[in-house]
Amino acid sequence: MCRRYRCLVFLLAAALPLVYAQETAEGDPPSYTTPIWREALEGMVMGLPSVQAGTVVVVLDGGNLKTYTYGGDFLWDYFAGGKLAPYVTRSREGISYICGTDGIFIVINRVGRELWRLNLGAPLSAPVLVGWDGRLFIPFGERLICYTASGYPLWRKKLPAPIALAPKADNRGGLMMVLENGEFLSINPFGKTRFQLLPEVPAVITPLNSGKDSEDRGTTLVFYQTGTVDRISREPNGTQTLTSAVFPDLPAPPLAAVSRNNLVALTLKDGRVLLLSGSDGRLLWTGESHLRAGKTKDAGEEVLMLFDERGIYVLSRSGASGFTEDGRRLWILDLAGTAALPAFSDEGILFAGGEDWILYAYRTEHRTRSLPRSLYGPAPEGSYGLGKPPLLSWADYTFRFGDGDIDHRLERIREDIFAGRLGENEADYTGYLMELAGSFIHTPGVSAARPPVHVRHRIEGIRLLGYIGSWETIPFLSILLYYEQEPLVKTAAAEAIGRIGLDPDGIALEMFSAMLRPNTPGEDERILTAIAAATGALCRFSGPPLSNGGVKILTTLTGSGYPPKVRDQAKKELRSLSR
Numbered sequence: 001m002c003r004r005y006r007c008l009v010f011l012l013a014a015a016l017p018l019v020y021a022q023e024t025a026e027g028d029p030p031s032y033t034t035p036i037w038r039e040a041l042e043g044m045v046m047g048l049p050s051v052q053a054g055t056v057v058v059v060l061d062g063g064n065l066k067t068y069t070y071g072g073d074f075l076w077d078y079f080a081g082g083k084l085a086p087y088v089t090r091s092r093e094g095i096s097y098i099c100g101t102d103g104i105f106i107v108i109n110r111v112g113r114e115l116w117r118l119n120l121g122a123p124l125s126a127p128v129l130v131g132w133d134g135r136l137f138i139p140f141g142e143r144l145i146c147y148t149a150s151g152y153p154l155w156r157k158k159l160p161a162p163i164a165l166a167p168k169a170d171n172r173g174g175l176m177m178v179l180e181n182g183e184f185l186s187i188n189p190f191g192k193t194r195f196q197l198l199p200e201v202p203a204v205i206t207p208l209n210s211g212k213d214s215e216d217r218g219t220t221l222v223f224y225q226t227g228t229v230d231r232i233s234r235e236p237n238g239t240q241t242l243t244s245a246v247f248p249d250l251p252a253p254p255l256a257a258v259s260r261n262n263l264v265a266l267t268l269k270d271g272r273v274l275l276l277s278g279s280d281g282r283l284l285w286t287g288e289s290h291l292r293a294g295k296t297k298d299a300g301e302e303v304l305m306l307f308d309e310r311g312i313y314v315l316s317r318s319g320a321s322g323f324t325e326d327g328r329r330l331w332i333l334d335l336a337g338t339a340a341l342p343a344f345s346d347e348g349i350l351f352a353g354g355e356d357w358i359l360y361a362y363r364t365e366h367r368t369r370s371l372p373r374s375l376y377g378p379a380p381e382g383s384y385g386l387g388k389p390p391l392l393s394w395a396d397y398t399f400r401f402g403d404g405d406i407d408h409r410l411e412r413i414r415e416d417i418f419a420g421r422l423g424e425n426e427a428d429y430t431g432y433l434m435e436l437a438g439s440f441i442h443t444p445g446v447s448a449a450r451p452p453v454h455v456r457h458r459i460e461g462i463r464l465l466g467y468i469g470s471w472e473t474i475p476f477l478s479i480l481l482y483y484e485q486e487p488l489v490k491t492a493a494a495e496a497i498g499r500i501g502l503d504p505d506g507i508a509l510e511m512f513s514a515m516l517r518p519n520t521p522g523e524d525e526r527i528l529t530a531i532a533a534a535t536g537a538l539c540r541f542s543g544p545p546l547s548n549g550g551v552k553i554l555t556t557l558t559g560s561g562y563p564p565k566v567r568d569q570a571k572k573e574l575r576s577l578s579r
Helices: 003-015 403-418 423-438 455-468 471-483 487-500 507-515 525-542 546-557 564-578
Strands: 019-022 031-033 037-040 050-052 055-059 064-069 074-079 096-099 104-108 114-119 136-140 143-147 153-158 163-169 175-179 183-187 193-197 204-207 219-223 229-234 240-244 254-260 263-268 272-277 283-288 303-308 311-316 319-323 329-335 349-353 358-363
Touching (some): 055 349, 064 096, 136 163, 175 204, 193 240, 204 254, 254 303, 272 311, 403 423, 403 455, 423 471, 455 471, 455 487, 471 507, 507 525, 525 546, 525 564
Antiparallel strands (some): 019 329, 055 064, 064 074, 183 193, 204 219, 219 229, 254 263, 263 272, 303 311, 311 319
């Protein structure tokens, strides 16, 4: 499209309101609301925008990924070289995950730089989910694979049928989905899968978030087009049971559902929003959303719901609605001419991509979510326990520290890692490698009477931890790097941190910086070179604000007081960050 025509479209759009805002208090006259900003995109938005880390990212039909600040400032434009699937997922560090229609999966950091790519052989069938420790759950075709944030495979699953309902995060760091053959799948972070055959493909599923479920038990509510409701319960022994929920039948088919604090919010096809008790299905209140009866564009319109401490939100291409938890309607926005579902940020800004190739931002409220935060934003909801794994299943085996036994176990772990079949062994393997590498540092269950472990075994254990790639092991590796006396072990720890690539809380960089302080004894050239390389890797992955501290470390390492090899590595990393 030529520049003159784009400007004309922009001016025409500015002259016409896209949003009609209806005040909710009776007697208040309706008023027109204009966006707080709008930006021409040079393409149509495909799929739900992603809002995170103070920025909004959109996939365009021309194969571009564009990013803007919440204030409307353009940041960067990444061209994938071909058409993209209509999905973009972002991690809490602001890493974007997209996929071409040719099946090329692409990972882009928060400043628009490509980090790695993978040929899936088929496009995504649903959005990628990001686990608590940065791992990726990637659905495509009739497969689901799990990769580390840095691109190393953990496990893969062949699904018995295509996906009918897209994977959703559960309350235990895993996911759930429904297949076209009516099977409900619950998959934990390590690939263990439980199947449950449903009487039919449901309209909606949602985990019942009571805030009290343990790792071993959870409940999922299943809502059917007929209005009936089933409950899938996970028993303490890990089995699943399907029972008819004690919920009354819904008055209309459901479009979407979401749960919080043992409450379940639903949007129905007639435009009503319901809040039910998660225990007995008791109706707590009913409200009217923007999807009012007779005004819905399409009876099958896609709807997204959010439920947090601020309230309940209903989003669709035709508009958005906000409610308090006690049922008071906050606002209604009627959208016209949108190309995809809008997105609603934790800061109360709604982003909608128009069919006119313009991205609109609307300030619907000024409340901000009150979440535990880390360096990059909201902290993960939980932990997989890999930073402090449980006692090993073979902890009582007397000879497990013999050289022959260690060689055998390391070879088996190595083979499983590089074949992408860690799966359910991941926690056990991680615990063993930490015990092997740690030499009594933060290794739970270790006996002080155990025999010493050879340095070569400790180095290999650390190296393999880097390939397993969970950022939950970053604190362990950082402590090992700082307190360990053996230079080769310290070097291996720095290299493993760089391979993991994630340091969302800045723990590793803080340790790197501490090791360069004037009152700290001089370090081995190999250790400092590894620190420089790891710092560059962490900064390339996460970008600012982490990279701000990383640049200071690298700049320090270019000083004349450091060995030439260290200075050269630091300069190389600085050049890579400036590209």
